[in-house]
Amino acid sequence: MSMFGQVHVKNGQYKIKGDFHELTPNMPIRNSDDGWKLMGVTNPRDMTYIHSYGGESIFFESLSKGKLMATRCDNKKCESKGSIYQPFRIFCPDCLSKMTVIDMTDIAKKTAKIHTFMVCERSGAFNILKRPIKFINIEFDGVCTILMSYLAVGEPEIGMRVVPIFQKLDPTYTILDMAWVPEKTKSNHLPKGFSF
Numbered sequence: 001m002s003m004f005g006q007v008h009v010k011n012g013q014y015k016i017k018g019d020f021h022e023l024t025p026n027m028p029i030r031n032s033d034d035g036w037k038l039m040g041v042t043n044p045r046d047m048t049y050i051h052s053y054g055g056e057s058i059f060f061e062s063l064s065k066g067k068l069m070a071t072r073c074d075n076k077k078c079e080s081k082g083s084i085y086q087p088f089r090i091f092c093p094d095c096l097s098k099m100t101v102i103d104m105t106d107i108a109k110k111t112a113k114i115h116t117f118m119v120c121e122r123s124g125a126f127n128i129l130k131r132p133i134k135f136i137n138i139e140f141d142g143v144c145t146i147l148m149s150y151l152a153v154g155e156p157e158i159g160m161r162v163v164p165i166f167q168k169l170d171p172t173y174t175i176l177d178m179a180w181v182p183e184k185t186k187s188n189h190l191p192k193g194f195s196f
């Protein structure tokens with residue numbers, strides 16, 4: 001088995017190591033109703049995609065440290081000056097200027113509420129969340145957007161107060177490092193690797 005591709009940046013360039021695409025031998029598809037006649041082949045393909053976070057890096061780095069970052073437009077000339085955006089976005093949708101990164105962990109802990117939710121019994125490919133998945137849309141005081149995430153413990157209800165939990169042990173550096181639980185959930189009820 002070869003080594004999965006690894007990447008780091010040096011002198012402003014990607015330095016890559018290992019295999020980014022791997023060819024696995026194909027297998028015949030045969031028809032058991034017709035003398036095992038050849039019908040086609042499977043083509044297994046593994047590839048490693050290099051996903052750049054750019055200006056959103058600070059968001060994912062912060063999740064791994066138990067912090068939820070947002071952005072705020074501080075442009076004096078902007079009609080929407082002072083608006084806070086969660087999910088994290090780099091540029092103001094109204095004036096297109098670069099926004100200021102702020103730490104909204106406390107706002108989330110004190111004011112997060114379920115705006116609406118949906119429970120999914122089935123999932124798409126590569127899902128690693130436990131099913132049924134309780135997707136929740138979360139609203140925060142003073143934040144003009146709604147965040148999509150999932151409830152890791154309990155049953156969702158509209159208006160329910162929730163608090164964020166973070167995968168600080170063994171983080172994935174993806175959005176899956178954050179989940180939500182009902183307010184007052186005990187820390188020994190959190191999923192493995194997660195803490196407040």
Ligand SMILES: [Zn+2]
Nearest residue numbers: 073078092095
């Ligand atoms: Zn703006």
